[in-house]
Amino acid sequence: MPLLEVTDLRTYFTTDAGVARAVDGVSLQVGVGETLGIVGESGCGKTVTALSVLRLIPSPPGEIMAGSSIRFNDEELLEVEPARLREIRGNEISMIFQEPMTSLNPVFTVGYQIQEVLRLHRGLSKREARAAGVALLAEVGIPEPDQRFDAYPHQMSGGMLQRVMIAIALSCEPRLLIADEPTTALDVTIQAQILDLLVEMQRKHGMALLLITHDLGVIAEVCDRVVVMYGGQIVETGTTEEILTRPQHPYTQGLLASLPGIGDRDVRLNPIPGTVPSAVDWPDGCRFRDRCSFAWERCAESAPDLLPVDGRSSRSARCWLLDPDEAAGRGAHVTPGEPT
Amino acid sequence: MTTFIVRRLLGAIPLVLGIATIIFFVVNLAPGDPADRFSSPSMSPEAREQIRVNLGLDQPIHIRYVRWLGALAQGDLGVSFSRNRPVTDIIQELLPNTLLLSFTAIGVAFVLGILLGILQAVRQYSLLDSIASIVGLFFYSMPSFWLALMMVLLFSLFASVWGWPIYFPASDIQSIDYAFLSPFEKVRDRLWHLTLPATSLALVLAAGIARYTRASMLEEIRQDFVRTARAKGLSERVVIFKHTLRNALIPVITLVGLYLPFLFSGTVFIETVFAWPGMGKLVVDAILQRDYPIIMGGSLVFAMMVVVGNLVADVLYAVVDPRIRYD
Numbered sequence: 001m002p003l004l005e006v007t008d009l010r011t012y013f014t015t016d017a018g019v020a021r022a023v024d025g026v027s028l029q030v031g032v033g034e035t036l037g038i039v040g041e042s043g044c045g046k047t048v049t050a051l052s053v054l055r056l057i058p059s060p061p062g063e064i065m066a067g068s069s070i071r072f073n074d075e076e077l078l079e080v081e082p083a084r085l086r087e088i089r090g091n092e093i094s095m096i097f098q099e100p101m102t103s104l105n106p107v108f109t110v111g112y113q114i115q116e117v118l119r120l121h122r123g124l125s126k127r128e129a130r131a132a133g134v135a136l137l138a139e140v141g142i143p144e145p146d147q148r149f150d151a152y153p154h155q156m157s158g159g160m161l162q163r164v165m166i167a168i169a170l171s172c173e174p175r176l177l178i179a180d181e182p183t184t185a186l187d188v189t190i191q192a193q194i195l196d197l198l199v200e201m202q203r204k205h206g207m208a209l210l211l212i213t214h215d216l217g218v219i220a221e222v223c224d225r226v227v228v229m230y231g232g233q234i235v236e237t238g239t240t241e242e243i244l245t246r247p248q249h250p251y252t253q254g255l256l257a258s259l260p261g262i263g264d265r266d267v268r269l270n271p272i273p274g275t276v277p278s279a280v281d282w283p284d285g286c287r288f289r290d291r292c293s294f295a296w297e298r299c300a301e302s303a304p305d306l307l308p309v310d311g312r313s314s315r316s317a318r319c320w321l322l323d324p325d326e327a328a329g330r331g332a333h334v335t336p337g338e339p340t
Numbered sequence: 341m342t343t344f345i346v347r348r349l350l351g352a353i354p355l356v357l358g359i360a361t362i363i364f365f366v367v368n369l370a371p372g373d374p375a376d377r378f379s380s381p382s383m384s385p386e387a388r389e390q391i392r393v394n395l396g397l398d399q400p401i402h403i404r405y406v407r408w409l410g411a412l413a414q415g416d417l418g419v420s421f422s423r424n425r426p427v428t429d430i431i432q433e434l435l436p437n438t439l440l441l442s443f444t445a446i447g448v449a450f451v452l453g454i455l456l457g458i459l460q461a462v463r464q465y466s467l468l469d470s471i472a473s474i475v476g477l478f479f480y481s482m483p484s485f486w487l488a489l490m491m492v493l494l495f496s497l498f499a500s501v502w503g504w505p506i507y508f509p510a511s512d513i514q515s516i517d518y519a520f521l522s523p524f525e526k527v528r529d530r531l532w533h534l535t536l537p538a539t540s541l542a543l544v545l546a547a548g549i550a551r552y553t554r555a556s557m558l559e560e561i562r563q564d565f566v567r568t569a570r571a572k573g574l575s576e577r578v579v580i581f582k583h584t585l586r587n588a589l590i591p592v593i594t595l596v597g598l599y600l601p602f603l604f605s606g607t608v609f610i611e612t613v614f615a616w617p618g619m620g621k622l623v624v625d626a627i628l629q630r631d632y633p634i635i636m637g638g639s640l641v642f643a644m645m646v647v648v649g650n651l652v653a654d655v656l657y658a659v660v661d662p663r664i665r666y667d
Contacts, residue, residue: 056567089573102564107586107662117572152662168572 002029003208004053004072004093004176010065011045011052013279020279022048022062024232030176035202035209037223037240039216039255043276045232046212047098050180053077053210054089073175091121094169098181100161104153110137110164111149114171121172136167140197159190163197170201177202178210183218195222216259220244225314228252231287232279234306236317248309248317250292286320294321296330341665345655352647359643360412360636364405367635373397374421374630395421408636417640418633422626427637430622435641437513438611438618442603444538446596449545454585454592456546457553461561461588462580472550480547485609488540492613495536508536511615537614541606545599552595556588563587590661597653604642 011023023045030036038046051057052064055077070077072093077085097103104113114133118124124132130149137145140163153161162182169177179198183191199222202209211222219226219240226243228236228251236249247253254272274291277283286303289295298320306316307323320326375391392398399407411418417427456476460469479487492510499507509515515529560566561584569583608620615621619638626634658665 051567054571056570058562086573086575089571091573095571097564097568099564103568105565105569105583105587107660108583109662116574120573154663165568168568 003032004030007069009052009068011048011057012063012065014061018280021232022279026234028227030208030210033206033208035211035223037219037226038212038229039219039226040229041214041276044229046229047180050178050212053178054093054095055085090117091172092174093176094174095178096165096169096182099185100158100165103165104161106153109150109152114168117168117171136171140167158186162194173205174207176208180212231282238315242315248322249319250294251288298326298329348651355647356644360640363636363639364408367632368401372630374632377629417637420634421631422629427633431637431641434618434622438607438620441537441616441618442607444534445541446603448538448542449549453546453549454553456550458557460554461557476547476550479543482544484540484544484606485613488610488613491536491540509533513617537610537616541610549595552592556591557584560584560588593653593656593660597650600646600649
């Protein structure tokens with residue numbers, strides 16, 4: 001049984017322009033101690049997916065639609081009482097965010113913000129929580145933790161603040177850590193340090209990690225399995241190695257092809273043409289077809305389900321090319337996975 | 341922090357000096373002669389001149405200015421023309437009444453305004469939010485003296501005529517038999533007299549504060565750190581009243597400084613409407629009687645309270661927001 005099992009998650013937002021289907025039928029599982037990466041462009045719904053797990057979607061305008069299911073440790077999170085949900089948040093499932101500079105409250109010391117969790121979930125006294133908090137700061141690699149404990153967020157750098165966020169997230173030994181683009185706002189050198197820290201902490205505490213990123217390099221370094229999202233849906237799943245070496249969906253192929261390689265000084269970057277369509281107005285059929293060089297009439301008629309690759313359910317892609325019968329109907333034969 | 345306060349207080353000295361100068365010239369250059377009050381048409385010109393000499397009005401204006409400043413430096417505000425008592429004595433007697441009224445009003449206004457603002461922000465676009473906004477706009481737009489008159493009409497006159505279970509006195513700070521009341525009844529009597537004037541001042545202020553608080557709360561509630569607080573499993577009460585409110589209060593604190601002049605000008609009207617023996621009524625009466633020393637002394641006290649109020653707001657700023665700790 002997986003630790004986290006999301007089934008047919010639909011999170012819609014009511015906007016002036018119409019209903020934005022930001023997450024539109026996402027299903028995924030995270031096993032105990034596993035690292036799952038969610039990768040995709042801005043606006044593909046990866047952050048909304050992550051926020052939905054802890055029911056942190058502001059409502060209104062957001063709403064997790066009926067029929068969605070998020071099971072954690074065999075408990076339906078979409079149905080638990082608010083009190084139980086607060087028990088889970090920060091205790092069994094923790095979350096860290098993209099912008100460490102704004103994710104901490106500017107008017108409280110970082111120490112206070114760590115203590116808060118320890119006192120709430122573990123019932124520590126103020127003094128015990130301070131000792132535990134200083135130990136946590138030391139554990140996430142903050143120098144002079146005893147002094148830093150009393151510092152305010154504006155007195156620390158982005159990298160240090162993200163370490164503080166990680167310390168807060170780890171303070172109650174959660175079973176699942178959701179990291180929403182934890183390194184995006186940081187310098188490249190700091191990014192590597194934070195990633196290393198996350199991996200180290202994950203191994204040490206044996207927790208599962210749901211890592212959201214748009215950076216395939218991060219995925220390659222950290223994740224066991226990967227979910228690729230596009231247009232509010234999952235378009236491909238597989239192990240990190242499978243996704244990076246044998247991508248099946250044209251979108252995943254495009255993402256990989258757009259990466260600059262070392263030494264490719266003279267080669268122009270190879271971006272995916274076009275832009276992500278608006279979430280209030282997804283195209284019928286395959287949502288990627290306007291940007292896809294393989295698209296044919298079939299893609300406009302209807303979108304495929306996630307089709308198994310190599311006959312395994314853990315490996316799938318949402319593309320008609322994977323259905324031999326359908327692909328045969330396409331005039332020119334192009335084997336999926338071949339570079340274009 | 342201490343050095344900051346000391347520095348600000350020292351910086352206030354030229355400010356107060358400037359205010360004193362402006363007050364002096366505005367009052368003394370205004371048309372009209374205080375001696376008129378003591379003279380009659382049948383008086384001889386010599387007697388009339390003697391009155392001017394007695395009041396010190398025979399000197400040229402710059403001499404009077406320097407003398408007044410010199411006395412001021414020694415804490416002497418002169419002697420009232422109409423009451424024949426030192427102005428400082430009169431102010432000492434009446435200032436507590438004004439402070440009681442203003443601090444009650446501003447205290448009630450901030451508690452009421454902030455609570456209402458939070459409630460409106462948390463329930464944005466609800467029926468309660470709309471009603472509170474409309475009612476708030478009504479009070480925000482009302483001059484407090486008009487509100488005071490309407491409250492007198494309703495809660496003093498009609499309430500007693502129609503036999504409501506409770507009505508409030510329309511004037512004065514205490515009952516005639518105050519001296520004979522027990523200590524508990526004395527407090528009750530004071531509060532009873534305080535209710536209408538303080539409410540008519542507080543409602544106008546509270547409406548403004550509620551609008552500011554609502555806007556500020558809505559701004560902060562969208563911030564990332566509020567989401568972090570929720571993700572930590574904190575209860576909504578802690579998320580709103582601790583994490584959001586503490587940040588939302590920063591701009592609201594500016595209002596303390598901004599509202600003080602408004603509050604003091606409000607007390608001038610309110611004290612007149614309710615015959616409240618305070619600074620505002622004192623100054624208004626003094627203006628009508630051309631009692632220069634009281635007008636100048638009273639205005640100066642108001643000005644200094646505004647200066648101190650702004651200093652308090654600045655200090656509160658630093659208390660709430662660690663990013664602006666003055667060194």
